[in-house]
Amino acid sequence: MSDIRPIEVPKWGLTMEEGTLSTWLVQEGQAFSKGDELCEIETSKIANALEATFDGVLRRVLVEPGTTLPVGALLAIAASESVSDEAIEAYLATRQSGQATPTTPAQTATADNTPAAPVSAPVAVADTRPASSNGIPGQLRGETDAPVQATPHAWRLARREGIDLAKVSGSGREGRICVEDIARAVNAAGGSLPSREHSVPSTAVGDDSEVAATPIARRLAVARGVDLRHCRATGSRGRVCRADVEALLSRRQGNTTVAVEQPVAIPSVTEQPLSSMRRTIAARLQASKQSAPHYRVSMDLDLEALLSLRDTLNAAVPELKISVNDMLVKASARALMVVPELNVQYDEQRQVIRQFVDADIAVAVAIDGGLITPIVPAANRKTLGEISMLIRDLATRAKAGTLKPAEFQGGSFSISNLGMHGVRQFDAIINPPQVAILAVGAASEQVVARDGQMVIRRQLTASLSSDHRVVDGALAASFMKELKRLVETPALLMV
Structure with missing residues (x-):
């Protein structure tokens, strides 16, 4: 793996802790030379281009524009054309495993920066299904034994699909793993997560206060009697958004003859996350x-x-x-x-x-x-x-x-x-x-x-x-x- 070179979030200044990828200036598969600008990264104070420190080929892009990552996080993989895809996959698996360092149980922050109780590592249930049954690559399968910081959604997904979270790199604060991180790791390893869109959940409403959701989605869910735990979260930072609640209501309408009352008028607002x-x-x-x-x-x-x-x-x-x-x-x-x-x-x-x-x-x-x-x-x-x-x-x-x-x-x-x-x-x-x-x-x-x-x-x-x-x-x-x-x-x- 000596020919494989990582491209990481740089540390520009003593106070820099994270950076947001603005755009890629070199495309996947494109060769570059030392000194070429690879991508643009926005920090809390400046927006600069990341310059290459070596000659190479951008073999694998791991982060999409708009993603905020901590200093040192992996952005992409560079390697010569002679390096096989299997070698890159092996390097990524090793890198992901090495980054998932155990953490002391402490108070962490949720995606919207509100205090949350620490998530301790539960005992993973052994998955006896064959590796190909749900598209999860073999190098990501296993049980999570070490303490890993992850969202509740990520833990449930990992247990359901038999994924070892210690092999997944988190993009949240202090390396916290979300559902998007698992999907990114599975896709990077050549696999895919199973689609669960066609299941129609029960209409019973329980305590969904711990589900990460936008304010509009939560108000709509209360008005329409929707349990947010039954919604598939596709919003930013793993939150349930208004479209997720409406999608669940649409699936219910397509599977039942019971009349559904007209939607409650929701104020027209837009949400924009704070910049770095x-x-x-x-x-x-x-x-x-x-x-x-x-x-x-x-x-x-x-x-x-x-x-x-x-x-x-x-x-x-x-x-x-x-x-x-x-x-x-x-x-x-x-x-x-x-x-x-x-x-x-x-x-x-x-x-x-x-x-x-x-x-x-x-x-x-x-x-x-x-x-x-x-x-x-x-x-x-x-x-x-x-x-x-x-x-x-x-x-x-x-x-x-x-x-x-x-x-x-x-x-x-x-x-x-x-x-x-x-x-x-x-x-x-x-x-x-x-x-x-x-x-x-x-x-x-x-x-x-x-x-x-x-x-x-x-x-x-x-x-x-x-x-x-x-x-x-x-x-x-x-x-x-x-x-x-x-x-x-x-x-x-x-x-």
Whole structure:
């Protein structure tokens, strides 16, 4: 098997745990060379092409586009044309057996990320039927002795067809096996699962609360008196969908003369699973909100002098195109040098504060399907022109999904600016392991008092969210005071 090479989900960056296959760029049976792009993979932050590290032929594609798999999961098999299909099958069987490592019984997650009780390995009933009776290849048949994480549907299917789940690779979290994984393994080994569509189950309704189903399917089942355990699950992630319930009702109508009442009107909705990026954003910000005691301090910043300096610089050097946000990044970096207690990361597990020498400012950029925070490293050492050009380059590549992991991971401080959308003021959630984030609103003309006179000045409101475990109120106030001094005396940013 030395000529057989696996193609796996790569690990791009320290925080990457899974990737979603977007599309195959090389077709099954097609030869490729080292450096060729094989497929596109979307992670929680970027979408990149997986490049071949060797010459070969794509002999077996194992994963369809749209599938999310953990890092290291098998995507395809590459081998020279001289390698037989039997050798590839043997390699897959060995690989699948090796990946099914025993796990300690612990709480796992269902397909829709709700807590579920651990599924322990039941004693498989010996299957005395010949290997060819139901199309299950011999290399997948057997009893499951080792603890394996699998959905209840997968366990029932494995027991019914005599399949050893230890020989099947799971695509769920922590290698959890679903029905689709079994079907994929059987098809890859040249077999097929038996069709059970023609059986008409009983109309008795029992407790089907543990059956994975979409909300629409569950409401329809309750309204029509359908037991979800009798439905064949064809929806995403092994769930019973509306079509499955309607298919069961249709089969009943074709096998009985009893009149069936008209369907209850179901609201017209669509379901869309969270993307890998949105799941990561949701998990990180939920953890931040739950673990970090947020508090906010706000301050109005007078922009007259800063806007005057910006206009002067842009007129003198047209190619610069310096923005207010660029100048706020510079001002924040300089303020962090005066109040270094905010220029840190907090390691919650080790109870350690990591102090940064330079201010690495993460700037929030909205992209399709989520948010990403490319970093301006050592912003305190850069000129306004350098910061402006770097932010434009990072934002462009962030929206194209071509940032490198080092360009958006880490950072010591974040800035989120919604001023371009007309938002006057808002509170931002801290991006862990950082301990503070600055929320910037829109600039607007306001009536203020100056030297006993009412005048109109262009101002904006900035709000600092801080982690009270690390940053006390006095420190946050000191930072905002220094930021206000720098913004309202922008000549200080030039020295």
